[in-house]
Structure formats: C-alpha cells, structure tokens
Amino acid sequence: MDLTIPALQRAANEMRIDIIRMLHAAGSGHPGGSLSLIDLLTVLMFKYVRRTKENADDPDRNRLVLSKGHGVPALYAVLARAGVIDHDELLTLRRVDSRLQGHPHNGSVPAVEASTGSLGQGLSIAQGMAMSARLDNKDYRVYCVIGDGESQEGQIWEAMLSAAKFKLDNLIVIMDYNKGQIDGPTNEIMNLEPLADKIASFNWAVQEIDGHDFEAIDTALTNAQELDSRPHFIIAHTVKGKGVSFMEDPTEWHGKAPNDEQAEAALKELEALLN
Numbered sequence: 319m320d321l322t323i324p325a326l327q328r329a330a331n332e333m334r335i336d337i338i339r340m341l342h343a344a345g346s347g348h349p350g351g352s353l354s355l356i357d358l359l360t361v362l363m364f365k366y367v368r369r370t371k372e373n374a375d376d377p378d379r380n381r382l383v384l385s386k387g388h389g390v391p392a393l394y395a396v397l398a399r400a401g402v403i404d405h406d407e408l409l410t411l412r413r414v415d416s417r418l419q420g421h422p423h424n425g426s427v428p429a430v431e432a433s434t435g436s437l438g439q440g441l442s443i444a445q446g447m448a449m450s451a452r453l454d455n456k457d458y459r460v461y462c463v464i465g466d467g468e469s470q471e472g473q474i475w476e477a478m479l480s481a482a483k484f485k486l487d488n489l490i491v492i493m494d495y496n497k498g499q500i501d502g503p504t505n506e507i508m509n510l511e512p513l514a515d516k517i518a519s520f521n522w523a524v525q526e527i528d529g530h531d532f533e534a535i536d537t538a539l540t541n542a543q544e545l546d547s548r549p550h551f552i553i554a555h556t557v558k559g560k561g562v563s564f565m566e567d568p569t570e571w572h573g574k575a576p577n578d579e580q581a582e583a584a585l586k587e588l589e590a591l592l593n
Contacts, residue, residue: 319399321365323532330360331591333395334561336408338588340391342581344412347420348388350571351465354496354529354556356392361535362461362492363396371402374428380458381447383432385440386465386494387421388573393430394418402429438471440464441491445481448489448549459543462491467499470508475520481549482521489549490542491522494529496558498569513553522551529554562587 319329333356341347363369367380384393391411398405403418410416417426421435431447434440444462451458468474481489493513501507510516518524525541527534535554542550558572559565562584576584 319364323536326360326364327357327532328592329364329399330357331561331588333360333392333399335585335588336395336398336405337391338562338576338581338584340394340408340411340418341575342578343409344420344575346412346575347391348573349391349562349565349576350498350558350569350573351386351389351494351496352391353560353562353565354558355386355389355463355494356395357530357532357560358463358492358494358535358554358556359392359396361532362463362539363400365536366459366539367461369397369400369402369429371400371428374402378456378458381431381444381460382429383434383440383444383447383460383462384422385434385444385462386437386468387433387435387440389463389465389494390418390420390422393422394427397427397429400429403427437465437468438473441474441477441481444491445477445486445489448481448486449484451488452484452486457488459488459490462489464491464493465499466493466495466497466504466510467507469493469510470504478517478520478522478549485547486549487523487545487547490539490552491550492552492554494556495553496556498558498567498572500569500572502569517551517553521548523548524551524553526553527555529556530560561591
C-alpha cells in the first residue's frame with residue numbers, strides 16, 4: 319500500500335464510506351466515534367502496526383488494542399483494507415452469524431488482539447502485553463486506542479499509574495479525544511481537563527495533536543518510538559462524526575445508524591471528498 323500522506327488520506331476517506339455502508343446495513347452501531355477514529359487508525363495500522371494476514375499471529379508482531387470497542391467498524395474497515403478479512407464481509411456487521419460483532423471479539427477475527435467494549439479495560443490488557451514483551455525480551459510495541467468518555471473510568475488511571483511504575487516505554491496510548499460520549503459532552507459529564515498536565519504528572523511522555531492532521535499523527539507516532547523509560551500518550555483532538563457534516567459533533571450520532579435517506583446523504587458527501 320502507498321504510505322504517502324495523500325494516499326493515506328484518500329484511504330481513510332474511502333474507509334469512511336465503508337463505515338457508513340456497514341452501519342446502514344446493520345441498522346445499528348456507532349458512527350460518531352468510528353468516523354473520528356479512522357484517520358488515527360489508518361496511519362497507525364499501515365505505518366506502525368503493519369498488520370497483514372500473514373503476520374496476524376506472529377509472536378513478535380506489534381499489537382493494537384482498541385479499548386473503545388464501539389469504534390470497531392473503523393477497525394474492521396482497516397483490516398479489510400489490509401487484506402486480513404474480505405471486504406465483502408464488512409456488510410455482515412452485527413449479524414448473529416457474523417464474525418464481525420458490534421465490539422471486537424478476540425478469537426473470531428484475525429488481528430483482533432483483545433475482546434473490548436466494557437469500557438476502561440483495554441489499557442490494562444495492553445499494559446499486560448507490554449509487560450510480557452519486557453519479560454520475554456521482545457522488542458515489539460503495544461498500541462492502545464482509548465476514548466475520552468471511557469477515560470472517566472478509574473481502571474484507566476490505575477493502569478496509567480502502574481505502566482509508569484514499570485517504565486513501559488514500549489506502550490503507546492492514543493486517545494480519540496472527540497469531546498463526546500453517549501450522555502453528552504465529556505466536559506459536562508466528567509471533565510478531563512487539564513488532561514495533558516494530569517497525564518504528565520503520572521510520568522508519561524505526552525504529545526497533543528490534531529487527530530485529523532496526517533502529518534501530525536505520523537510525527538507523533540514516530541516520536542513515540544523513542545525509548546526513554548516512560549510510556550507514551552498521544553492526545554488526539556478529533557471531531558465526532560468527522561467527514562459527514564450532519565454527524566459532526568452531535569452526541570445523537572454516538573450510537574445511531576443512519577437510515578436510508580441519511581446514508582445516501584452521508585455517502586454523497588464522502589464520495590465528493592474523493593474527487
């Protein structure tokens with residue numbers, strides 16, 4: 319796959335189309351957080367995790383834990399683009415007999431490293447993987463994508479304390495900071511700010527970026543390869559529903575699939591981005 323910035327940007331917008339199509343076909347799911355996440359996952363998966371069908375079970379592979387499991391349509395779209403699953407399978411999302419369930423299920427889909435969706439647990443799982451790498455003298459890295467809403471869970475902060483204690487500089491966390499959760503804006507439900515200061519106080523290396531700026535995403539992930547005895551945290555400011563004007567920001571699109579008319583309008587907007 320072409321890894322230039324323009325090619326990655328185009329791929330991300332093509333996968334936005336996949337996300338809308340699969341959610342429309344399913345009649346349920348989470349468009350807002352999937353669309354805010356896809357730019358981050360595109361750069362992360364293709365340039366840094368580098369998942370393929372052939373290396374999905376390699377014991378030395380880099381790992382990706384999607385802690386915000388409701389964003390899994392974005393992960394499925396990326397895995398289809400990487401050839402890990404068939405593209406046609408995307409339209410089976412959330413069917414009873416499908417491998418592609420509404421949250422990641424380890425064991426059903428290659429390259430799904432952990433079953434997540436009980437929010438707040440994914441970082442602990444990722445930390446365990448990073449500790450395992452250290453104990454086994456392996457040099458793979460563990461990436462964990464978390465949501466801002468789930469970061470109101472105490473387990474996130476417990477994992478952050480212990481990851482710093484064990485100096486897990488092979489652990490890289492990216493927050494999809496889209497400022498919204500199912501009950502409303504995060505700053506009204508449980509404000510995380512001053513977020514960067516809080517994370518730094520836990521002795522993490524912190525970067526803060528625009529999560530839709532591909533150059534910034536790439537630079538931050540490159541910087542996070544540095545081993546300096548601290549785990550890495552990237553705060554990525556994103557827009558919920560990015561790419562579809564009527565889905566951007568409203569929390570009503572956190573967990574509601576588009577109907578026929580809405581899907582048609584969304585696809586028209588996204589297809590225009592490719593021209």
